[in-house]
Every structure is written in C-alpha cells, then in structure tokens.
Amino acid sequence: RYMLPCNRGRGDAPSPDGRSDAALRQLFHRPTLDEFVSRYRGARPCIIALAGEPESRAPSGTGWPHEAGPCEGGTEAAWVQRAAQLAAAAASGDDGKMQKRLVVVNPLDVERRKHDPALERALATDEAERSAAFEQLSQRQLVAVRDVHTDEHTVARLRDAFAQAFDCPVTTNLYMNGVGSAGFVEHHDAHDVFAVQMHGTKRWSVGPPTVTNPSHRYRWRDEHHSPPDAMMEYVTRAGEALYIPLGWRHFAAPTGGEEGAEPSVHVTMGVQLPRWGDLLEAMMHQVSTHSSRMHARPLFANGW
Numbered sequence: 658r659y660m661l662p663c664n665r666g667r668g669d670a671p672s673p674d675g676r677s678d679a680a681l682r683q684l685f686h687r688p689t690l691d692e693f694v695s696r697y698r699g700a701r702p703c704i705i706a707l708a709g710e711p712e713s714r715a716p717s718g719t720g721w722p723h724e725a726g727p728c729e730g731g732t733e734a735a736w737v738q739r740a741a742q743l744a745a746a747a748a749s750g751d752d753g754k755m756q757k758r759l760v761v762v763n764p765l766d767v768e769r770r771k772h773d774p775a776l777e778r779a780l781a782t783d784e785a786e787r788s789a790a791f792e793q794l795s796q797r798q799l800v801a802v803r804d805v806h807t808d809e810h811t812v813a814r815l816r817d818a819f820a821q822a823f824d825c826p827v828t829t830n831l832y833m834n835g836v837g838s839a840g841f842v843e844h845h846d847a848h849d850v851f852a853v854q855m856h857g858t859k860r861w862s863v864g865p866p867t868v869t870n871p872s873h874r875y876r877w878r879d880e881h882h883s884p885p886d887a888m889m890e891y892v893t894r895a896g897e898a899l900y901i902p903l904g905w906r907h908f909a910a911p912t913g914g915e916e917g918a919e920p921s922v923h924v925t926m927g928v929q930l931p932r933w934g935d936l937l938e939a940m941m942h943q944v945s946t947h948s949s950r951m952h953a954r955p956l957f958a959n960g961w
Contacts, residue, residue: 684818697900699849702863704891705898707853736856736922740833741792743808744800748780748787760801761794762841773798795920796835805831805924812924815853819926828927835920836911843882843908847871849928850901854893857921858912864888866904893923 685693687706697703747759761776775797779790791800806813806829820827828848834840845866852861864883883906892912893899901907911921 684822690822693900699902702889702891702902702905703900704893705851705900707896707898737792737833737920738788739809740800740802740831740855740922741788741795743802743805743831744791744795744833745784745787746808747802748791749784758803760799760803762799762801762839792833792920795833796837798838799832799834799840801833802831803829805829815924816926819851819928823928823930825931826929828925828929830925830927831922832925833920833922834911838911840909843906845871845904845906846901846927847903849903849930851898851926851928852893852901852909853898853924853926854895855922855924856895857919858892858894859909859921859923860912861891861893861899861901861907861909862888863891863899863901864906866902867906868904871904898926 684690684707685705688696688703693703693705744759761773763773763775775794779787779794782790794800802808806816809831812829812831816827816829832840843862845868852859864887867883888906891899911919
C-alpha cells in the first residue's frame with residue numbers, strides 16, 4: 658500500500674529537494690525502512706532507531722535527523738526549552754487568547770471540562786516569561802502543540818522525510834510533560850503514528866485494536882478500556898520512535914517517579930495514508946454540507 662521510493666524503479670535518483678532515495682531509506686536504522694514495511698507495517702507496534710540523537714542537536718534543525726554530526730550550541734535540555742517556546746508562541750494569539758493549536762491536559766480533568774487556573778496563570782504571564790511558565794506547567798500537565806512543523810525546522814525536515822518515504826501527507830504534534838503529569842486517556846487513531854522521542858524517555862502501553870479500519874471523519878464516544886494483560890509496554894528514548902498502527906489502543910506517561918526527573922518531549926508523525934473509505938466520507942460530507950436539497954428533501958416520499 659505504501660509507494661516506497663525503493664519500489665519505484667528509480668534507484669538512487671535524487672529527490673526534488675536534492676536528497677537521494679538511499680538517504681531517505683537511512684531514516685530507519687533498526688529496522689531499515691524496507692524491513693519495517695515487510696515485517697511491521699500495519700501488523701504490530703515496534704521500536705525504530707532513527708538517525709542521530711536529537712538531544713545532542715541544537716533545536717534549529719540544521720542537523721538531526723539527516724546529518725550525523727552534532728550542531729554547535731546544542732544542550733541536553735534544548736528540546737525542553739524549545740518545546741516550551743513553541744507552546745508559548747501558540748498561546749500568544751490576538752488579545753492573548755489561547756489558540757486552537759495549543760492543548761493542555763489536566764491529569765484530573767483529561768476532558769478539559771473544568772476551569773484550569775494553572776493554565777490561566779501561564780497565559781497571564783508576561784510574553785518574555787511565558788515559555789518558562791509553560792515549562793513549569795508541563796511538570797504537572799501535558800502540554801501539546803498541533804502542526805508544530807510550521808514553526809520548527811527540525812520537525813519540518815523530519816516530516817518531509819516521512820512524507821517522501823511513504824508518499825502521503827504527514828501531520829505533526831509536539832507533546833511535553835513531566836513525570837508528575839498524565840497524558841491522554843487510552844484511545845486509538847485513524848492513521849499510523851510514529852512517536853519520535855526528542856528528549857527524555859516515555860513509557861507506552863499499546864494494545865490490539867477494538868475497531869477495524871477506524872474512520873477519520875466520524876467518531877463516537879469511546880469508553881473502552883483494554884484489559885491490562887492485553888497491553889504491551891514500550892519505552893522510547895531520545896533518537897527512537899514507536900510505531901503504532903492505525904486502530905491500536907495506546908496511552909503514555911513519562912518514566913521515573915522522583916521529583917526533578919527529566920521531562921519528556923516527543924513529536925508524533927501521523928502518516929495519513931489515503932483510503933477509499935476516507936475519500937467517500939469526505940465526498941459525502943462536502944455534498945451534504947453544500948447541498949440544501951439533500952437536507953430539505955426526505956429520503957422516502959412519505960417522509961419515512
């Protein structure tokens with residue numbers, strides 16, 4: 658189903674941006690991209706070792722994951738600082754209101770039904786101090802930024818590599834939280850997910866799907882919780898990615914329990930492989946949205 662560069666008969670011909678297919682295949686070190694597609698893709702989760710170590714790279718994105726050498730100025734906590742800056746920027750919209758790109762999950766209120774004073778305090782801080790406020794907030798709550806590739810060059814290059822490797826659109830989200838916070842509740846996604854660890858470590862619980870071929874557009878409230886013995890555990894470290902096939906149940910939390918332990922920063926690559934069902938759903942949505950006749954006219958003559 659994936660249209661891989663290595664299967665197009667082009668050999669190592671340069672890609673449009675100058676990188677070769679051979680360089681793209683090197684994005685996956687263990688397993689290789691070809692091995693991943695033949696053995697794991699769509700079948701089961703697996704840990705993937707990517708090129709380089711993001712913690713040793715400056716967050717400007719001039720190196721990792723495409724170049725082996727470290728960037729000057731990189732620090733161990735560079736990605737924590739950069740993640741806090743991106744969260745602060747997403748929160749700094751018109752009139753200081755929180756924008757849709759920013760998500761904050763309270764471990765005691767994962768559905769965000771209650772007023773959150775901690776978030777309000779972070780938003781009320783001076784713009785120069787807002788990134789530090791969000792870094793502190795992430796010690797207790799999960800802070801997420803959607804479409805982070807629009808602001809972060811390293812993530813943009815990583816997204817381009819995944820998009821070229823699998824020849825389909827790729828979405829990106831950044832997540833930052835400390836060991837004292839909780840993330841999203843157990844859930845599944847309607848696309849393949851690669852959770853790339855940028856800093857720290859994270860423990861994942863992943864279980865088999867309960868819905869076959871989940872839909873992108875039409876979702877329903879999911880109260881399902883997988884039996885503990887059905888979940889498998891994975892730990893991702895900086896420079897590794899966890900592959901989660903579409904539909905597989907999962908939730909995650911930073912490892913370690915001691916106060917002051919390293920926070921976790923990871924970026925998800927959502928591989929949006931087009932499917933016939935998604936196309937038909939999108940077409941019907943467009944038609945029903947823009948056609949008043951479909952809403953005004955009953956399906957049967959007598960209205961039933």
